[in-house]
Amino acid sequence: MLAGKQASGHQFARLISLAGFIFLWWVAARLAGAPQLLPAPGVVARFAWGQVLSGAMPLNLGITLLRVAAAFLLSMAIGLVAGYIAGRSPRADALMDPWLVIALNLPVLVVIILVYIWVGLNELAAVLAVAIAKTPTVMVTVREGARALDPGLDDLAQVFRIGRLKRLRRIVVPQLSPYLAAAARGGLSITWKIVLIVELLGRPNGVGFVLNLYFQDFNVAGILAYGFVFAAVMLLIETVLLQRWERRVNDWRRP
Amino acid sequence: MTGAVLDIHIDAKSVREPGGELCPILHDVCFSAEPGEFLALFGPSGTGKTTTLRIALGLDTDFRGMVRRPDVRVGVVFQEPRLLPWLTVADNLRLVMNDGAGLPDISGQLQQVELPGVEQRRPRELSLGMARRVALARALAVDPQLLVLDEPFASLDPALAARLAGTVSRWARQRGATVLLATHDVDQTLDIAGRVLVLDGRPATLAASFDVPRHTDPGSVAELRAVLVERFPFLARADGTN
Numbered sequence: 001m002l003a004g005k006q007a008s009g010h011q012f013a014r015l016i017s018l019a020g021f022i023f024l025w026w027v028a029a030r031l032a033g034a035p036q037l038l039p040a041p042g043v044v045a046r047f048a049w050g051q052v053l054s055g056a057m058p059l060n061l062g063i064t065l066l067r068v069a070a071a072f073l074l075s076m077a078i079g080l081v082a083g084y085i086a087g088r089s090p091r092a093d094a095l096m097d098p099w100l101v102i103a104l105n106l107p108v109l110v111v112i113i114l115v116y117i118w119v120g121l122n123e124l125a126a127v128l129a130v131a132i133a134k135t136p137t138v139m140v141t142v143r144e145g146a147r148a149l150d151p152g153l154d155d156l157a158q159v160f161r162i163g164r165l166k167r168l169r170r171i172v173v174p175q176l177s178p179y180l181a182a183a184a185r186g187g188l189s190i191t192w193k194i195v196l197i198v199e200l201l202g203r204p205n206g207v208g209f210v211l212n213l214y215f216q217d218f219n220v221a222g223i224l225a226y227g228f229v230f231a232a233v234m235l236l237i238e239t240v241l242l243q244r245w246e247r248r249v250n251d252w253r254r255p
Numbered sequence: 256m257t258g259a260v261l262d263i264h265i266d267a268k269s270v271r272e273p274g275g276e277l278c279p280i281l282h283d284v285c286f287s288a289e290p291g292e293f294l295a296l297f298g299p300s301g302t303g304k305t306t307t308l309r310i311a312l313g314l315d316t317d318f319r320g321m322v323r324r325p326d327v328r329v330g331v332v333f334q335e336p337r338l339l340p341w342l343t344v345a346d347n348l349r350l351v352m353n354d355g356a357g358l359p360d361i362s363g364q365l366q367q368v369e370l371p372g373v374e375q376r377r378p379r380e381l382s383l384g385m386a387r388r389v390a391l392a393r394a395l396a397v398d399p400q401l402l403v404l405d406e407p408f409a410s411l412d413p414a415l416a417a418r419l420a421g422t423v424s425r426w427a428r429q430r431g432a433t434v435l436l437a438t439h440d441v442d443q444t445l446d447i448a449g450r451v452l453v454l455d456g457r458p459a460t461l462a463a464s465f466d467v468p469r470h471t472d473p474g475s476v477a478e479l480r481a482v483l484v485e486r487f488p489f490l491a492r493a494d495g496t497n
Contacts, residue, residue: 152333152335152337153337153339155309155312155314155333156331156333156337158313158314159312159313159314159329159331160329160330160331160350160351160397161329162350162351166350170339170342170350171339171350174339174341252340252341252377252379253340
């Protein structure tokens with residue numbers, strides 16, 4: 001009861017804070033008096049709505065989301081398998097570690113440019129570039145989880161001869177799932193930011209492409225409209241889908 | 256010795272100390288268990304009872320010697336309950352049971368260890384004593400031919416411990432199962448064990464092996480107890496009597 005009241009109180013504070021941000025923006029736009037440089041919130045909202053009605057925004061947003069989803073799934077899958085192996089086998093870890101260190105420290109921009117040069121300016125290269133940039137962080141998180149697996153439960157599974165699949169599903173995945181959830185959440189927020197750069201550099205559509213277009217046109221209202229709407233969509237996915245999943249997998253920990 | 260369920264010859268077992276040097280902990284531990292035999296392994300805490308059991312189970316292969324364990328179903332109660340906290344008690348039992356076995360009698364298994372009505376609880380809602388009993392039920396649920404118990408009755412109140420010891424003993428006799436039980440509690444064990452092995456020394460070795468006289472004669476069991484306690488004072492200290 002008390003917790004519920006507190007939560008709704010926090011929710012209210014959040015709304016006030018958001019309203020304050022929009023108000024400040026509005027004041028700043030008035031003071032600047034340069035609609036080209038800093039359009040007022042209402043102008044941006046109208047522009048965004050116009051883009052929604054014309055279908056341009058849903059289309060570009062959808063294309064970007066598809067790229068995000070593909071790169072996200074690819075990096076999660078590879079990072080999961082590689083991280084698990086590295087976490088369970090010190091030798092595999094020693095083999096993979098130098099690659100991991102290089103991959104983690106290579107600037108994302110370098111990866112993107114190189115992949116475009118080597119693979120070509122196509123969809124595969126776009127998804128691949130994002131996945132390559134993202135996989136190492138997933139791998140590091142999952143490796144941490146695999147290292148923390150309880151050896152006592154391995155013994156249990158061995159003695160009672162629990163089958164491989166059952167062992168994975170009932171013993172390993174539940175222990176890894178907090179790490180998977182963390183990797184997914186951190187992964188998504190990085191992925192969508194990288195996807196925009198990939199689109200800006202070499203795709204004929206998507207939010208990143210549109211942003212580049214508006215940059216050349218000096219259309220600040222357009223940049224803000226796409227920026228905020230896209231961020232809002234990603235935030236929604238993060239809080240609604242991923243946080244809920246995270247809470248569910250951690251359910252058994254709560255009293 | 257061809258029919259043995261377990262045949263174990265540990266010439267030497269060492270562990271690496273935190274400092275890096277090898278420290279021998281077991282030396283010349285050889286015994287075998289015949290089908291239907293109830294073996295009790297005594298020893299002061301820290302002598303290597305658990306290590307011996309781990310070697311017997313094939314969980315520890317880093318030793319000199321050999322273990323022969325024909326392909327038998329094994330049930331284990333580890334020193335800690337080792338239940339999966341994300342599964343209910345019933346699912347913890349189901350986890351080790353064969354999927355093809357039809358509808359398993361989970362509540363019957365729990366009744367056996369005097370825990371009715373806890374099927375849907377999570378391990379964290381159980382006391383340590385209850386969790387231990389669930390672990391025992393889980394070990395019995397696979398209908399093992401070899402049951403390995405590592406201090407299964409520790410932290411249970413003595414009356415309950417005695418009743419569970421009786422349950423295990425009756426169960427083993429009914430099923431003709433072999434039991435290997437590590438403990439430091441003489442009183443609970445002499446009544447149910449068929450043979451007693453004592454692990455002692457540093458590095459530990461098998462210091463003694465006694466057949467327990469048939470349980471029909473309480474006098475002779477008491478006699479054996481007296482002999483054991485005299486030779487191995489730690490047995491008296493462990494249970495706080497004498």
